[in-house]
Amino acid sequence: MQIGLDFGTTNSSVAVYDGSTITMLPLDPRNTANPRLLRSSLFLTREGVAYIGREAMDRFLEGNVGREIDYAWKYIGDAELTFADMDTSVIQALYAYVDDSAPGRLFQSLKSGLRDAGFTHTSVFGRAYTLEELIALALRLILLRVQDQLGQLVTGVVVGRPVHYATDPAADTLAFKRMRYACKLAALPNVTFLEEPSAAALDYARQSRHAQRVLVFDFGGGTLDLTVMQIDRHGKMQVLATDGVPVGGDVLDQRIVMGRMLKHFGEGAMLGARKLPFPVHVLEHLSEWQSIVDLTQPRYLDIIDEGISMSDRPEQLRALRALVRRNYGLLLYEAVEQAKVALSDSNAAVISLHREDLAIDEPLPRWDFERLIGPDVRDVEQCIDRALAAAGLTPAAIDTVLRTGGSSRVPRFVRLLSQKFGAEKLHEMDVFTGVTSGLAIAAWQRGQ
Numbered sequence: 001m002q003i004g005l006d007f008g009t010t011n012s013s014v015a016v017y018d019g020s021t022i023t024m025l026p027l028d029p030r031n032t033a034n035p036r037l038l039r040s041s042l043f044l045t046r047e048g049v050a051y052i053g054r055e056a057m058d059r060f061l062e063g064n065v066g067r068e069i070d071y072a073w074k075y076i077g078d079a080e081l082t083f084a085d086m087d088t089s090v091i092q093a094l095y096a097y098v099d100d101s102a103p104g105r106l107f108q109s110l111k112s113g114l115r116d117a118g119f120t121h122t123s124v125f126g127r128a129y130t131l132e133e134l135i136a137l138a139l140r141l142i143l144l145r146v147q148d149q150l151g152q153l154v155t156g157v158v159v160g161r162p163v164h165y166a167t168d169p170a171a172d173t174l175a176f177k178r179m180r181y182a183c184k185l186a187a188l189p190n191v192t193f194l195e196e197p198s199a200a201a202l203d204y205a206r207q208s209r210h211a212q213r214v215l216v217f218d219f220g221g222g223t224l225d226l227t228v229m230q231i232d233r234h235g236k237m238q239v240l241a242t243d244g245v246p247v248g249g250d251v252l253d254q255r256i257v258m259g260r261m262l263k264h265f266g267e268g269a270m271l272g273a274r275k276l277p278f279p280v281h282v283l284e285h286l287s288e289w290q291s292i293v294d295l296t297q298p299r300y301l302d303i304i305d306e307g308i309s310m311s312d313r314p315e316q317l318r319a320l321r322a323l324v325r326r327n328y329g330l331l332l333y334e335a336v337e338q339a340k341v342a343l344s345d346s347n348a349a350v351i352s353l354h355r356e357d358l359a360i361d362e363p364l365p366r367w368d369f370e371r372l373i374g375p376d377v378r379d380v381e382q383c384i385d386r387a388l389a390a391a392g393l394t395p396a397a398i399d400t401v402l403r404t405g406g407s408s409r410v411p412r413f414v415r416l417l418s419q420k421f422g423a424e425k426l427h428e429m430d431v432f433t434g435v436t437s438g439l440a441i442a443a444w445q446r447g448q
């Protein structure tokens with residue numbers, strides 16, 4: 001059986017098509033809101049057992065969050081370093097702060113790591129995993145679940161890929177090579193790739209019966225992908241131009257944290273009699289939940305403790321200490337994401353986080369969210385203009401704009417598209433299944 005697989009930055013899903021009906025497989029029974037969406041999360045235990053989806057998050061939240069983390073400076077292995085201007089390499093011992101008593105590690109947004117040449121491997125309780133291995137573990141578990149549900153072996157997989165994993169062509173090529181290798185490690189059978197917006201258009205074209213020029217706007221957790229295409233009366237597609245930027249829902253969450261939440265964690269506090277400002281570089285570690293844990297290093301904890309005992313904002317610094325020591329980073333980012341999602345349907349939301357030493361209720365009006373994401377709106381608009389220019393078209397020449405991907409629900413981007421193309425041209429696909437459905441169709445066509 002051939003399947004379509006969308007391994008997304010935030011969510012993954014699988015669908016099959018039989019020539020008339022698309023079936024999305026319920027990959028994640030724990031996701032009660034929508035079992036057909038599987039969080040692209042991976043949890044690895046100390047013993048090397050892997051979990052995916054909601055279960056991965058639950059295990060992390062149960063075992064790692066709310067527990068005092070104690071980091072120890074430890075030898076984690078050797079790395080071979082090669083220098084460009086020398087033809088020798090040196091073996092260097094690697095040390096890192098490791099959480100000695102953690103039951104496991106959680107990985108999210110692994111797909112975004114593909115474009116990061118610096119993310120080669122990471123040590124999980126003393127065993128080094130390459131990024132490709134981590135992704136392969138997740139893909140393998142997905143494949144097993146699929147086969148379990150279908151009751152038959154998968155014989156071929158059409159995997160989605162962003163138009164651009166990265167802006168830089170070298171990073172883009174690297175990312176694609178790594179993804180291909182991860183699929184190989186996972187032993188996915190007979191893999192081909194299809195650009196995600198082309199997949200969405202394929203699903204749309206199946207149902208449309210007139211010739212038109214379409215812009216696909218696929219805005220997910222990690223990337224914005226655009227495709228301009230011509231669809232003829234028979235649903236045949238011709239791609240006129242593609243473009244994309246590594247901007248997605250993760251970046252929007254980051255804007256909220258960095259723009260609205262730092263004041264709850266000591267931003268602007270003054271230290272000691274000389275009223276020195278609390279160092280900004282410490283708070284920069286809040287820009288991703290995964291990097292908050294860096295602050296458990298003694299040199300940072302000392303600064304935070306100093307702030308608790310001798311600043312004008314001890315409660316905020318106690319909140320920072322709890323965030324860091326008790327691993328509440330993921331909860332902070334989840335609270336922010338929830339508020340962002342709520343803002344797609346209402347004009348105001350509240351970011352709430354209540355744990356010991358944390359009592360945050362930060363109101364977030366939609367206008368302020370829109371102010372915070374201003375730079376991203378500009379990036380997105382430029383990307384649209386580039387794609388149109390490459391296709392040699394003006395906005396007026398586009399008949400339909402297909403919106404897909406969770407972030408395409410953000411009203412600011414809907415407004416951007418309406419202003420550029422006219423509200424009547426916008427068409428919202430099922431934001432979470434449009435791409436996967438198209439991949440399933442491509443998989444079926446390939447099997448014919």
Ligand SMILES: Nc1ncnc2c1ncn2[C@@H]1O[C@H](COP(=O)(O)OP(=O)(O)OP(=O)(O)O)[C@@H](O)[C@H]1O
Pocket residue numbers: 007008009010011012111196219220221222223224248249250337340341342344404405406407408409410431432
């Ligand atoms: N109603 C909503 N309003 C705004 N954002 C939303 C909404 N629902 C989901 N999102 C955001 O959409 C993103 C996930 O979308 P999606 O599942 O389409 O991404 P993905 O396919 O995993 O990522 P990518 O395609 O970039 O690899 C998350 O950042 C999530 O916060």
Ligand SMILES: [Mg+2]
Pocket residue numbers: 006008009196220221405435
């Ligand atoms: Mg996607």
